[in-house]
Amino acid sequence: MNFDDTPQEAAFRAEARAWIAANAPKQYEEDLKKSSLGRTELKGANILEVAKAWQKKKADAGWACLHWPKEYGGRGATPIERVIWQQEEGAFGKLSGIFIIGHGMCGPTMMAYAGEEQKRSYLPPLASGEKVWCQLFSEPAGGSDVAGLRTRAEKRGDNWIINGQKIWTSGAHYSDYGILLTRTDPNVPKHKGLTMFFLDMKSEGVEIKPIKQANGQSDFNEVYFTDVKIPDAQRLGDVNDGWNVSLTTLMNERMSIGAGVATGFPELFEFCSNLMLEDGLAIDDRNVRAKLAHWAVRASGLKYTSMRAISALSKGERPGPENSIGKLVAGSMIQDVAAYALDLQGAAGVLSGPEAEAAGKFQAMLLRAPGTRVEGGTDEIMRNIIAERVLGLPGDIRVDKDVPFNKIPTRGRG
Amino acid sequence: MNFDFSDEQKQLRNEARKFLAEKCPPKAVRTVLDGKEPYDRQLWKGLAGMGFLGVAIPEEFGGAGAGHLELCVIAEEIGRALAPVPFSSSVYLAAEAILMAGDDAQKQKWLPLIASGAAIGTLALFEGKGNPSPQAIKLSASGDSLNGVKKPVPDGAIADVAVVAARTGSSGRETDISLFLVDLKADGVEAKSLTNVDPSRGQAELTFRNCRAEPLGRAGEGWSIVSQVLDRAAVLMAFEQVGGADRALEMGRDYALDRIAFGRPIGSFQAVKHMLADMYVSATLARSNCYYGAWALSTNASELPEAAAAARISATQAFQHCAKNNIQVHGGMGFTWEFDCHMYYRRANATALGLGSLSYWEDALIDRMRKRNAA
Numbered sequence: 179m180n181f182d183d184t185p186q187e188a189a190f191r192a193e194a195r196a197w198i199a200a201n202a203p204k205q206y207e208e209d210l211k212k213s214s215l216g217r218t219e220l221k222g223a224n225i226l227e228v229a230k231a232w233q234k235k236k237a238d239a240g241w242a243c244l245h246w247p248k249e250y251g252g253r254g255a256t257p258i259e260r261v262i263w264q265q266e267e268g269a270f271g272k273l274s275g276i277f278i279i280g281h282g283m284c285g286p287t288m289m290a291y292a293g294e295e296q297k298r299s300y301l302p303p304l305a306s307g308e309k310v311w312c313q314l315f316s317e318p319a320g321g322s323d324v325a326g327l328r329t330r331a332e333k334r335g336d337n338w339i340i341n342g343q344k345i346w347t348s349g350a351h352y353s354d355y356g357i358l359l360t361r362t363d364p365n366v367p368k369h370k371g372l373t374m375f376f377l378d379m380k381s382e383g384v385e386i387k388p389i390k391q392a393n394g395q396s397d398f399n400e401v402y403f404t405d406v407k408i409p410d411a412q413r414l415g416d417v418n419d420g421w422n423v424s425l426t427t428l429m430n431e432r433m434s435i436g437a438g439v440a441t442g443f444p445e446l447f448e449f450c451s452n453l454m455l456e457d458g459l460a461i462d463d464r465n466v467r468a469k470l471a472h473w474a475v476r477a478s479g480l481k482y483t484s485m486r487a488i489s490a491l492s493k494g495e496r497p498g499p500e501n502s503i504g505k506l507v508a509g510s511m512i513q514d515v516a517a518y519a520l521d522l523q524g525a526a527g528v529l530s531g532p533e534a535e536a537a538g539k540f541q542a543m544l545l546r547a548p549g550t551r552v553e554g555g556t557d558e559i560m561r562n563i564i565a566e567r568v569l570g571l572p573g574d575i576r577v578d579k580d581v582p583f584n585k586i587p588t589r590g591r592g
Numbered sequence: 593m594n595f596d597f598s599d600e601q602k603q604l605r606n607e608a609r610k611f612l613a614e615k616c617p618p619k620a621v622r623t624v625l626d627g628k629e630p631y632d633r634q635l636w637k638g639l640a641g642m643g644f645l646g647v648a649i650p651e652e653f654g655g656a657g658a659g660h661l662e663l664c665v666i667a668e669e670i671g672r673a674l675a676p677v678p679f680s681s682s683v684y685l686a687a688e689a690i691l692m693a694g695d696d697a698q699k700q701k702w703l704p705l706i707a708s709g710a711a712i713g714t715l716a717l718f719e720g721k722g723n724p725s726p727q728a729i730k731l732s733a734s735g736d737s738l739n740g741v742k743k744p745v746p747d748g749a750i751a752d753v754a755v756v757a758a759r760t761g762s763s764g765r766e767t768d769i770s771l772f773l774v775d776l777k778a779d780g781v782e783a784k785s786l787t788n789v790d791p792s793r794g795q796a797e798l799t800f801r802n803c804r805a806e807p808l809g810r811a812g813e814g815w816s817i818v819s820q821v822l823d824r825a826a827v828l829m830a831f832e833q834v835g836g837a838d839r840a841l842e843m844g845r846d847y848a849l850d851r852i853a854f855g856r857p858i859g860s861f862q863a864v865k866h867m868l869a870d871m872y873v874s875a876t877l878a879r880s881n882c883y884y885g886a887w888a889l890s891t892n893a894s895e896l897p898e899a900a901a902a903a904r905i906s907a908t909q910a911f912q913h914c915a916k917n918n919i920q921v922h923g924g925m926g927f928t929w930e931f932d933c934h935m936y937y938r939r940a941n942a943t944a945l946g947l948g949s950l951s952y953w954e955d956a957l958i959d960r961m962r963k964r965n966a967a
Contacts, residue, residue, distance in 0.1 A: 179661060179887050181593050258593065451962065461962060464955065471954030474961065475906040479877025482884045485595040492594075503873050558862070564872055565865035569845050572860035 183262070190259050194241070194266045201235055202270045203228060210269040214539050215440050215512055216393060216546025218272065226352055229273040233307025243281055243305040250289065250297055251305030257491040276349055280304050280311035284357050286430035288376065291414035291423055300355070300376075312353035312379070314344040314401060315424065319588070321346075321552075322559050324359070325368045325421060326578075326586075329403060331360035331375065338362075338375065338413070340383075340406040346553065350386045350399040353379050357427070358408075359420050364584040371583055372420030377408050393545035439508035442515035442543055443477040446470065449519055449536055460522055469518060476511055480504055499567040505550075506560040513547035516540045595883060601665050608669035611642055616673040618932045624676035625792045625935060630750050630785075636677045636709050645683055646707025649691065654704025660824075660890040664831045664882070671832030672839045674939050676792040678712045678747035680832065680946070684825040685746075686713025689755040689771065693809030693817045698773060702753055714751040716742035716774075716798055717818060723952035724822060726766040726815045731800065733758035733772060736807075738780075738800040746946055748796030749785040751776055756805065757814055769814035772805035780804060790942035792935060822947055823900040827885035830900075830907035833943050834882050837875045837907070840914040840936045844868055844921040851923075864921060871914045878903075878910035898964060901957035908944045908953070915940035 183191055206228060209220045220228055236242045237251060244260045246252020255263070264271055274281075285304055288297060303309040320326035329342025340360060350356070356379050363371030379386075383406035388396040415423035450470060453460040460466045484504065487497055519540035520527035526534070530541035551557050565571045578586045597605070615638050623629050639645055648663040649655025656662075663683070670679050687706050690698060690713070705711035719742055722728045731740025738758055745754065754774045761768035774781060780803030788795040809817050845868055848859030858864050885903030888896040915936040919926035926933040944950060 179595060179597060179883070179890065181595065181887070183593070187593075447961070447965075451965065461958065464951075467958040468951060468954045471901075471905055471957045474957060475881055475902045475909070476877060478884065478902050479880050479906055482595070482880035483876055485593070486880055486883065489593065489595045493596075500876065503876055507873060507877070558866070561866040561869035562862070564869040565859075569841075569865075569868055569872060571845065571848060571865050571868065572857055574862065575856070575860065 187258060187262060190255075191262050191266060194263050197239060197241065198266055198270070201239070202267075203232055206273075207269055210272045212537075212539075213272060214445055214543055215442065215550065216395070216542035216544075217539055218275075225273070226276060229276050230307045230310075232270065232273050233277060237302075237306030242307070243285070246281075246285065246289075246301070246305060250285075251302035257488060261488050276310060276352070277307055279313050279348055280309075280353075283313055283427045283430055284311040284355070284376070287357055287374070287414060287423065287427045290426050291374070292376070293411075296411075304355075309354040310349060310352055312347050312350050312356040313427070314347055314350075314356045314358040316346040317343060318345050322556055324424070325372065327359060327361060327372070329358075329360050330364075331362050331373055331408070333362075333410070336410050338373075338408045338410060340375075340377075340403040340408060342403050344401040344403075345389070345398075347386075347399045347401050348397060348553075350379065350401050351388060355379055356401075357414065359424055361583065362420075363418055365582050366418070367580055368578060368583045368586065369421040371418055372424070373417050374414040374420040374423040375408050376412050376414060377406070381406050381408070383407070391546075392548060393542070395546070439480065439504045440512055441473070441477045441480065441508045442512040442519075442540075443473050445536075445539060445543075446473065446515045446519055449540070450522070453522060455522070466522070473511060473515060476507055480507055499563050502555070502560045502563045505554060506557055506564075509547075509551040509557060512543060512550060516544035516547055520544060595887070597661060597665060597886075601661055604662055605665035605669060608642070608644065608666050609672070611638070612669050612673035612675060616675050618674075618935065621674045621676050621792050621932075621935055627791060630794055631678055631747070632676045635675060639675075639677065639679070640707070640709030645679070645709050646687075646703075648683075649687060649703050649707045653691075653699050654707040656707075660828075661886055663828060664886045664889070667828045667831035668835035671835030671939075671943075674792060674836065674935055678714070678750060678793070680793075680825070680829055681714040681747040681751065682706055682712045684828040685715035685821060686751075686753065686755055688824050689715060689808065689817060689821045690773070692820060693771060693813070694773075698806070698808065702773070705752075711752040712747060712750055713753045713755070714745055714747050715818075715821065716745045716748065716754045716756045718742065718744055723948045724818065726769045729757050729759050729769055731756065731758045733760050733770060733805065736772075736805055738772060738774065738803045738805045741797060741799050743797035744786060744788065744795040745783075745798050747794050748776075748798050749783045749794050751783075754798065755808060756800070757818055758805075760811055760814075766815035767812040769818070770811045771808040771814040771817055773808045774800070774803060774805045778804060788942065790938040792939065793942065823897050824889055826900040826904040826947055826953070827882070827889045827896075829943060829947060830878070830882045830885060830903040833907035833911040833940070834875065834878050836936055836939055836943070837871075837878060837910040837914040840911070840918040840933075840940070841868065841871045841875055843933065843936070844871065844914070844918040847922050858921070867917050867921065871917050874910040874913045878906040881906040898957065898960040901953050901960060904947070904953045905950060905957060908950050911936075911940040912944055 206220050240253050243252040244255035244263055248254050315324050317327045319328050331338045331340050358375045358377055360373055361371055362373040383404040385402040387400045389398045390396055450460040450466055523535045531538045566573055615635050620632055643656045644666050646655030647658045648660050651657035690702050706713050754776055756772045756774050758772055759768055760770040780801050782799045784797045786795045786797055848864050849857055851858045882903045885899045888899035919933045922933050925931050
């Protein structure tokens with residue numbers, strides 16, 4: 179058991195560190211360090227442009243998508259090298275946020291199912307950030323029950339015609355391409371009539387409307403499809419095998435370990451270390467300490483769980499669903515942490531914005547937090563995954579399992 | 593980086609698990625729980641025979657000289673099996689204190705006896721309610737004579753030797769405390785068994801009246817040694833707790849798969865599934881914190897005090913969480929004496945207190961994190 183780099187790892191780390199020191203956009207480092215859930219701002223700059231420029235620079239020097247094969251724009255690096263890169267990239271890694279879905283989910287799905295020419299043409303600009311991808315799975319009628327989606331794809335000659343609506347699509351408004359899960363046969367049970375495609379988001383008939391979230395910001399979109407034409411050559415996997423294709427996508431989501439999930443703990447610890455209460459520093463208060471300790475061991479537990487997963491990965495073991503705990507733990511924790519930080523502020527905790535306590539970061543965190551417990555799999559879905567796939571408990575009883583999709587009830591009352 | 597136990601260490605864990613599955617079934621735990629025996633002597637001999645008691649004791653003092661990572665994997669199995677033996681008192685507390693502070697003669701005398709199981713050791717620290725603190729120690733030493741009362745002393749009624757924390761000064765500082773080694777079979781010390789929430793491991797009151805004792809370590813360094821021993825023991829005990837938590841989770845899972853209600857296994861109801869998923873989360877976080885503690889312990893890292901506190905808190909929470917919800921999954925049967933659930937519940941709550949309570953370690957963790965940040 180050790181945390182030491184091997185000589186090769188140490189050499190890789192030194193090379194990465196030197197390159198980052200010479201090339202990273204340092205003028206934004208302070209702002210990036212200060213950014214937290216619900217509040218990422220770069221003074222005087224558009225974060226999308228800064229992120230794309232940094233990604234392109236990395237790609238040109240061979241530091242983009244480290245775990246991808248070189249021919250698709252990656253570096254062919256080992257899992258450990260990828261982790262070392264993340265450690266060295268530090269706060270600049272926050273600029274990768276807009277590429278997570280493309281690099282973590284769309285890219286690997288393309289690698290598994292697209293033709294060789296398509297891979298060579300589409301993947302390198304995805305790796306370099308010149309093209310941004312999104313993932314079009316969720317629908318108003320299918321969130322946790324994603325296989326309940328209704329967007330139709332109908333074959334016309336060599337094309338498919340798409341009609342329907344997606345929702346909660348991160349970054350659709352700045353995406354160039356997307357992977358799209360559709361229903362191609364409503365006469366069979368729901369998992370058996372789905373087909374996956376990729377498409378140009380600028381296609382005629384695609385309409386994108388930002389969602390105004392509960393916290394007032396707009397990170398997600400609704401995407402409407404009206405007679406959108408997709409060539410059959412852009413189908414990923416067999417017709418009606420889209421469910422299995424989507425499982426590849428979701429499994430790759432779990433491979434993106436090591437990046438670390440935000441818990442809010444470092445921010446709270448720093449806040450309590452400096453906050454003066456009536457009778458002294460907050461961190462000297464016994465009640466505050468008990469709360470901090472409770473969250474400290476959850477944060478460190480997640481950190482070391484991730485390190486165990488990385489060690490397993492580097493030995494060639496496949497990361498399993500046990501990694502679902504990261505999001506499950508961090509999601510509700512950051513919500514509780516934010517609420518507690520407001521509690522410590524007393525009546526002034528009600529005030530938000532840059533003039534408020536701690537520049538309003540905990541108020542922004544509190545208002546953004548409910549989304550973290552829903553997006554990418556709700557807490558309840560995560561618990562089901564752990565219960566079923568790790569502990570081996572029975573699946574939920576599915577009353578719609580063997581029913582043709584178009585016979586499944588669509589409303590609860592009347 | 594390799595943040596995992598080695599294949600050899602995992603092999604040792606499997607050996608320990610196999611050995612304990614055979615020699616320490618729940619029936620063996622019950623023999624002690626029911627008060628028929630103060631501890632399982634056969635099992636104790638067996639553990640000594642396997643070399644488990646002295647796994648981290650150097651060869652020159654009669655141990656196997658393997659190391660603390662090896663001791664961690666054995667501790668996990670001891671906890672998993674609820675072994676009704678004075679393993680933690682003798683190995684984590686007495687042996688560690690003697691190794692750390694003893695002179696060569698003391699090590700030569702006691703460590704081989706502890707490694708072979710011929711002598712049981714313990715640490716006599718507490719004097720009634722409260723958490724570890726130099727102020728709470730009233731038992732006094734004058735010359736080589738001790739006077740005072742210690743309770744609770746883990747395994748105090750069956751121990752042969754105790755490391756005793758005593759007051760040797762009155763400056764109000766922690767340097768008022770010194771450690772002594774006491775042969776508990778000698779005159780001037782009386783042991784009385786106390787009832788406790790986990791009768792599968794004994795607790796006692798030790799009364800010292802002009803009891804002869806020899807100093808362990810330098811005068812005035814007692815508290816410093818005790819603090820270090822508690823940190824080391826916290827990591828080892830955390831592995832016991834994680835072993836117990838995992839077993840309680842498995843018991844709950846297995847029962848949820850077998851028990852039918854409303855025409856289906858109760859493990860198919862989300863209320864039960866999610867409860868078990870949350871238990872898994874606690875146990876996993878605790879295990880990961882423990883691995884970090886193991887690394888710090890085995891390398892004597894400067895991070896040990898912080899890592900030990902985190903492992904201790906996380907493992908205490910996980911064992912308590914898994915043990916209480918294991919009963920909940922079992923429903924009414926979980927509340928019977930006949931089912932084994934209560935044995936885990938008892939052990940979970942007893943181990944939560946032995947080295948200082950949860951709130952004590954929470955306070956310690958934040959204190960240590962703060963000092964590191966300030967440094």
